Amino acid sequence: MENASAGLVGKPELMLEVRVELVDVEPKIWRQLEVRGSLTLDQVHQILQTAFGWEDMHLHRFTADEPFAPPLRPVDAGIPETVQWLPRQECDEPDDRPEEDLSLGQLLALGGGAAFYEYDFGDRWLHRLEMASQRPSNEDIPPARVLDGARRGPLEDSGGFPGYEEILEALADPNHPDHHEYSEWVAEITGSTKPFDPAFLDIPALNQALAAQVRAS
Known part of the structure; x- marks a missing residue:
């Protein structure tokens, strides 16, 4: 990852x-990250994918404001569109912006120190980013590392939080009618027959993956 942020020379x-x-x-799923502020949002997308164990199978976007919050007031008797940053090839609407053209630091400044990253528009995994400090x-x-965190990221295509919660309940109860079906599905998704532990988080492994990602970029 190189310093690709415009306007920071x-x-x-x-x-x-x-x-x-x-x-x-x-329970809350979170990561405390240290990230170079000049990294562009397409690079930050890859970092978040790695940090949460996502597999980059779905669309994503960044916004400076909470995308699902109701507007404070109507604009021209209508609901204002949310300005969003997407991969350049996905920018189809007037309020779409290329994520390659904005840095993380710039996005957080636009949001007053906070911003949002949505992954998988069907499951709607919404991540809130909040800056704690800078140095x-x-x-x-x-350029990026995980300092702390809690719990592994949810499984891909698990149906958002309600679906993921249902899967965890079935896995935890051998007498649940869907226990066997979900156990087989999780083994296929994770590539492991070991019991699935949603609380497990291997921070050193995440940082090794981030380091390898940097070397490959």
Whole structure:
């Protein structure tokens, strides 16, 4: 990952400590990340995919404001469109912006220190990003790493939080009528027959994956 942020020439490079939490999910699933502020949103997308164990199978977008919150007031007697940052090839509407043209630091500034990342428009996994602190960077600091977190990310195509919650309930109860079916499905998805532990989080493994991602970029 290289410094690809526009408009930051001559400014000191900053590392941003950002808490990323899945919205409306209990128990909470979150990551505390340290990310180079000049990374563009397409790069941040890849970091979030790795940090939460997503597999980049679905569409995504970034917004400076909560995309599902009702507007505070009508605009021209209608509901204002949410400005969103998408992959350049997905920008079809007037309020769509290329994610390749905006940095994480710029997005957080637009949102007053917070922003949102939605993954999978069907399951609607909404992540809230909130900046906790910032500090100067140097060449010895990796462009992204996981500092802390809780619980593994939900499984792909699990039906949003209600569907994921239903799967976990079935897995935890051998007498549940769907226990066997979901156990087989989870084994196929994860590639492992080991019992599925939603509370498991291997931060060193995530950072190894991020480091490999950097080397490959």
